[in-house]
Amino acid sequence: MSSIRNNIDQIRARIAAACANSGRNPADARLVAASKVKPAELIDEAFAAGQQLFGESYVQEFRDKEASVHSPVEWHFIGALQSNKVKYLRGKVELIHSVDRLSLAREISRQWGKIDAVAPILLQVNVGDENSKAGCAIAELSELTKKIAALPHLQIRGLMCLPPYFDDPEQVRPFFRQLRELAAKIDAEQIPGVIMKELSMGMSGDFEVAIEEGATLVRIGTAIFGERD
Numbered sequence: 001m002s003s004i005r006n007n008i009d010q011i012r013a014r015i016a017a018a019c020a021n022s023g024r025n026p027a028d029a030r031l032v033a034a035s036k037v038k039p040a041e042l043i044d045e046a047f048a049a050g051q052q053l054f055g056e057s058y059v060q061e062f063r064d065k066e067a068s069v070h071s072p073v074e075w076h077f078i079g080a081l082q083s084n085k086v087k088y089l090r091g092k093v094e095l096i097h098s099v100d101r102l103s104l105a106r107e108i109s110r111q112w113g114k115i116d117a118v119a120p121i122l123l124q125v126n127v128g129d130e131n132s133k134a135g136c137a138i139a140e141l142s143e144l145t146k147k148i149a150a151l152p153h154l155q156i157r158g159l160m161c162l163p164p165y166f167d168d169p170e171q172v173r174p175f176f177r178q179l180r181e182l183a184a185k186i187d188a189e190q191i192p193g194v195i196m197k198e199l200s201m202g203m204s205g206d207f208e209v210a211i212e213e214g215a216t217l218v219r220i221g222t223a224i225f226g227e228r229d
Helices: 003-021 040-048 059-066 083-088 102-113 138-149 173-189 207-212
Strands: 030-034 053-056 074-077 095-099 119-125 154-161 194-200 217-220
Touching (some): 003 040, 095 102, 095 154, 102 138, 154 173, 173 194, 173 207, 194 217
Parallel strands (some): 030 217, 053 074, 074 095
16 A cells, blocks of 8 residues: 555544544545645545545646646645736636635636636635734634625635644644634624635644534645655
8 A cells, every 4th residue: 555545544534533523524524635846646646545635835836737637636726825826726726725815806706707607715814813824814804705705706615724833733723713713703694605614724733623623624735745855
């Protein structure tokens, strides 16, 4: 058994255990293989091992890699995104996790409008109020959601966060819980066209805690592919 296949099997078992611990259906927590800086052949290998969702963080790398991957994978974009790069993702990604400002949302809507399609997106929230990280401020989330929801060619499907880093996953738990509570508040506002279905949170070191707090998408790279070179 290849190391990637073995790693994926182990992660899926841990996802299932975390779901069981929190009374959730394992099918409700999906694995996104964070494949940035990993070559196309490793993505094909992971697909052969049963992994279908892959998350890329750099547009230029995605453009080069997407053409080289032979498997019919589902692409997500999970990294910081500049408005002038959106056109390269148009129609090629199933979900953009990292929308944190109105200007970016407008460009996504404009680009998907060119193909008469709707772009599913998540709003990234800076739950730790860290200057070094992207994401809209918590206090601005409700208003931003309403403005973005009014755009014609996108749909808000949920929230995403990159919480502060701690060695102990339990110290990250309050930030995951906060994102879940923010999603519930937005959902209660019943903003037309907004579906708080997805919570993209949790990575290799803390995904089990994220699942216990409601994550529906966990972004895992190192535990699948190994350390980045």
